[in-house]
Amino acid sequence: xxxxxxxxxxxxxxxxxxxxxxxxxxxxxxxxxxxxxxxxxxxxxxxxxxxxxxxxxxxxxxxxxxxxxxxxxxxxxxxxxxxxxxxxxxxxxxxxxxxxxxxxxxxxxxxxxxxxxxxxxxxxxxxxxxxxxxxxxxxxxxxxxxxxxxxxxxxxxxxxxxxxxxxxxxxxxxxxxxxxxxxxxxxxxxxxxxxxxxxxxxxxxxxxxxxxxxxxxxxxxxxxxxxxxxxxxxxxxx
Numbered sequence: 001x002x003x004x005x006x007x008x009x010x011x012x013x014x015x016x017x018x019x020x021x022x023x024x025x026x027x028x029x030x031x032x033x034x035x036x037x038x039x040x041x042x043x044x045x046x047x048x049x050x051x052x053x054x055x056x057x058x059x060x061x062x063x064x065x066x067x068x069x070x071x072x073x074x075x076x077x078x079x080x081x082x083x084x085x086x087x088x089x090x091x092x093x094x095x096x097x098x099x100x101x102x103x104x105x106x107x108x109x110x111x112x113x114x115x116x117x118x119x120x121x122x123x124x125x126x127x128x129x130x131x132x133x134x135x136x137x138x139x140x141x142x143x144x145x146x147x148x149x150x151x152x153x154x155x156x157x158x159x160x161x162x163x164x165x166x167x168x169x170x171x172x173x174x175x176x177x178x179x180x181x182x183x184x185x186x187x188x189x190x191x192x193x194x195x196x197x198x199x200x201x202x203x204x205x206x207x208x209x210x211x212x213x214x215x216x217x218x219x220x221x222x223x224x225x226x227x228x229x230x231x232x233x234x235x236x237x238x
Contacts, residue, residue, distance in 0.1 A: 011052050011077040014040040020047025022083050026074065026090040026097045027054045029160035030138040030153065031063070035091060035214045042223050043087070050085075052077060052097075056156035057148050063159035067093075067167050071100040084110045087230070091213060093164045095119030095179075099197075103171040114177040115226060118185060118210050121169040121193035135161060137211050169197045178202045178229040180222060184209040202229055 014025065014036070023043045025036045031054020043049045052074055056063025064070045074097060078085060084105060088098035095116025102114045138157045177198055181187040183205050195201055204225040206213055213222060 008053060008058065010055055010073075011050055011080065014049045014051045015044045017048035018044070021086040022047055022081060023049045023087040023089060024078065024081075024085040024098075025049065025051045026088065026094040026101070027052055028090065028092040028094045028138075029134075029164055030054065030157045031057045031160065032148070036089075038214065038219045038223070039089065039226070042226070043089075047086070048082075050081065054156050054160065056159060057152050059149075059152075061152075063156040065159040065162050067096055067100060067163050070097055070163065071104065075101055075104045078105070084108075085112050087113045087115065089115040089117075089226075090119065091117040092119055092210065093160055096121070096164065096167055096169075099169065099177070100171060102175040102177075103173045106173040106175055111175050113230065114175050115180070115229065116177065116194075117180045117213050117222070118182040118187070118206070119179070120164060120167060120190050121197070122189040123168055124165045131161060131165070169193050172197050174198065174200050176200050176202075176229075178204065178225065180204055180206050180213070180225060182206050182208055182210050182213055204229075 025033065025040060027033055028035065033051040033053055036051065040049045040051070054063060055061050055073060064073060078101065088102055090096070090098040096119050098114050098116060102112050105112055135157055139153060177200060179194055179201060181191060181203065191203065206218055206222060208218055212218055
């Protein structure tokens, strides 16, 4: 018998769609969307919100192992939406994918906003012990999504870590971008690379480390930064 996760499409509405600005939340490493509950709730006030889960979590799927392959897959998904996304939001790998998808959209004449939460741009230390720690933290963060078989979570996580460890930003575009780096992480090289990739970058640091960005203490701060960033568009006005 298939689990609940097996029947979920890659691109799914997060709540009942309503008219307004369209937001797409893109999975971090591991492929789950659980961290985005609070963000999705806030964005649903002014328009439809969709989530893209990781390919590889459902039975019979093989995870993509590169950012380019994921971007190809998800770009095709975005074209199925009733309207082009106004916002691409992602944490870690999700922010990287949002950046790359925005480049594709910009080439088609669209200019979405991009929000990246502690997303790398200049490669990550591939020390084996560090990779093991990251893999363990990602597994722990997905533990509540019990509908997903553990072997699929492990396989998808490994593929996504391969992708994010090797990623270096090469695309340049002028989409308005908000970067929320976590203060406890070593982000100097990533900040420099993001600044070199765009002139329309807003940086608002978050306290804590990579895995505390969406906890109860920090989520209100993250949402305040998101509200201020989107205020000129009216995207989060009540």
